[in-house]
Amino acid sequence: EAQVTQNPRYLITVTGKKLTVTCSQNMNHEYMSWYRQDPGLGLRQIYYSMNVEVTDKGDVPEGYKVSRKEKRNFPLILESPSPNQTSLYFCASSFPGAQETQYFGPGTRLLVL
Amino acid sequence: AQKVTQAQTEISVVEKEDVTLDCVYETRDTTYYLFWYKQPPSGELVFLIRRNSFDEQNEISGRYSWNFQKSTSSFNFTITASQVVDSAVYFCALSPHSTGANSKLTFGKGITLSVRP
Numbered sequence: 001e002a003q004v005t006q007n008p009r010y011l012i013t014v015t016g017k018k019l020t021v022t023c024s025q026n027m028n029h030e031y032m033s034w035y036r037q038d039p040g041l042g043l044r045q046i047y048y049s050m051n052v053e054v055t056d057k058g059d060v061p062e063g064y065k066v067s068r069k070e071k072r073n074f075p076l077i078l079e080s081p082s083p084n085q086t087s088l089y090f091c092a093s094s095f096p097g098a099q100e101t102q103y104f105g106p107g108t109r110l111l112v113l
Numbered sequence: 114a115q116k117v118t119q120a121q122t123e124i125s126v127v128e129k130e131d132v133t134l135d136c137v138y139e140t141r142d143t144t145y146y147l148f149w150y151k152q153p154p155s156g157e158l159v160f161l162i163r164r165n166s167f168d169e170q171n172e173i174s175g176r177y178s179w180n181f182q183k184s185t186s187s188f189n190f191t192i193t194a195s196q197v198v199d200s201a202v203y204f205c206a207l208s209p210h211s212t213g214a215n216s217k218l219t220f221g222k223g224i225t226l227s228v229r230p
Contacts, residue, residue, distance in 0.1 A: 033217070035218075035220075040222060041222060042117075042204060042220040042221055042222040042223055043204070043206075043218070043220040044220075045217050045218070048217065058217065088156070090158060092218075099146050099163070099165065099208070101148070101160055101163050102160075102218060103160065104150075104157065104158040104160075106156065106157045107156045107157060107158075109156075
C-alpha cells in the first residue's frame with residue numbers, strides 16, 4: 001500500500017530535550033516536505049527536500065533541522081524544543097513539480113511543556 | 114506572493130442540506146494548481162481534487178462539485194445533500210508554477226464544517 005508514515009504519532013516532551021520525528025514514504029517520491037498546522041493558521045511549510053542530500057527552508061524553519069540521507073526518509077529534528085513548537089506536524093511526499101499531488105502522513109501531535 | 118483566503122471559518126448545516134465552501138486565491142503566476150484537502154476528526158489530510166489553471170471546467174464527483182472561476186480567482190467546493198461523515202475541516206491550497214521544483218502548497222486557514230443529523 002502506497003503511504004507516508006510518521007513516528008511517533010503523539011509525543012509529550014519538555015523544553016530543551018532533543019527529539020526526532022521520522023517520516024518515510026514507499027512511493028519512490030523525490031520530493032518530501034514538512035508542514036506544521038496551528039489553529040487559525042492553516043498549514044505552513046517548515047522544510048522541503050527535492051532529493052537525497054538536497055534540502056531547503058520553507059516558511060517557518062526556525063528551530064528545526066532536517067536531513068535526507070535516503071530517498072524514502074526525511075526526519076524532522078528539534079534540537080532544543082520550545083513550547084511554541086507545540087503543534088501538529090505533517091510530512092508529505094510527491095513527485096517534483098507544482099502540478100503533482102502531495103500525499104500526507106497521518107500527522108504527529110507534539111506537546112512541549 | 115501567493116495567498117489563499119477561506120473567509121468562512123465555521124459552517125454548520127443539517128444533514129441533506131447543500132453547502133458551499135468558498136476559496137479565493139491570489140497569485141501572479143499564469144500557471145498554477147489548486148487543491149482541496151479534507152481533514153476529518155481523525156486528523157489525517159485527505160486529497161480531494163487538483164485543478165490546473167488552464168482548465169476552467171467544473172468538476173463533479175458524486176456529491177462533490179467544484180466551481181473554478183479564473184475571472185474571480187475563486188475555486189469553490191459544493192457538497193450536495195451533506196452527510197454527517199462530511200463533518201471535517203476543509204483546506205483549499207495553491208501551488209504556483211513559479212516555485213518550480215519546489216511543490217510548496219500555500220494553504221488557506223481551513224473551514225470547519227459540521228453536519229448535524
